[in-house]
Amino acid sequence: MPAARNSVGSPRLPRLLAGLCDRLPEDRIAVVEQVLHMVAGPDDPVLSRFIVAQSAAGLAQQLSEITRVWSAEVPDMSGAGLALALATARSFPRPRPAQVAVSGPMSASLPTRLTSGVAVEVIRSARSSLLIASFAAHGARNVVAEIGRAVGRGVRVDLLLEESTQASAAFVALPGQVHVWHRVGSSGVLHAKLIAADRHTALLGSANLTDRALSDNIELGVVLRDPQSVEPLVDHFRWLLAPENEVMRLA
Structure with a gap:
């Protein structure tokens, strides 16, 4: 320079x-x-x-x-x-700081991005696995289509969904290789919202996978791109899915 x-x-x-x-x-x-x-x-x-x-x-x-x-x-x-x-x-490889994602009105106060676009971007970055959790799901066609493309390139997809909200209905068009999980028993609900790509990137936030939550509601989330932060998070959810722990079951 x-x-x-x-x-x-x-x-x-x-x-x-x-x-x-x-x-x-x-x-x-x-x-x-x-x-x-x-x-x-x-x-x-x-x-x-x-x-x-x-x-x-x-x-x-x-x-x-x-x-x-x-x-x-x-x-x-x-x-x-x-x-x-x-x-x-x-x-030059460098630690990536956490980034903010929002839904609803966007100000210039923070360098933020709309949740809908961030969700698609995280899904697109997956090469081997996707862990997706949502309490409710409806519409979200761009997200569903991106999940389908991930399956097409050989990515394993695990959807952790709350059974009482019939969230799985939003994903019926996805290929049969997608694994849908519900919580075992009735002591509480699955309320987490997560999209984790492989073990390197994760979107955490308040937004469900619904059209309103991804774009119109006032929602707040954060994108983690540090594997040291993402890996323990993925390990925790993989533990939840292990049959011997009796926390989640395949639908």
Whole structure:
């Protein structure tokens, strides 16, 4: 990266690029890199239009701040140069901080994403197993379709559902390889909401797998991308499914 001009202290641009990598999945970062390759510099109208078109809460502001600092610190750097810097930041493995997911009205106060999109993204990231728990389920066609695609690529899917809400009806169109589990006995209900992909990523939150909960209700969740946090969580739910523990049974 060229030396910063008129800057005081350490440059901010590398930290901002790293923050963008922390927030967005790799496919979204790749889109930003493609746009940067098309622009001449921080004042290019193509970049401005791309930023304005971003709908995720806080993302347009985050990209605008990167553009502002780019202009202040390294105004002679081309878009291709910044794309290379972003790709470099993306290539270094680093712990991924927890991210917020919300449903309902979205403010610019936090770098958040809509629960419906995050749920699909987590399911899409699974390569070997999916653990999904929900108290209620209805509609959620995008989620159901993504689960079906996961089954198609050989992912084992375990759905832990509350029997009293007839949640399993939302998944009747899925292939027969999907394993549906209900709680044994009647001392309490299955109220957890979880989507865990393999042992690396998990979405935890208040939202059930319903259209309203994923998009319209005021719901709050968090995405964990740290295997050290996700692995014990997956192990706990696998323990719940073990027949000898008599907690869950196959439907």
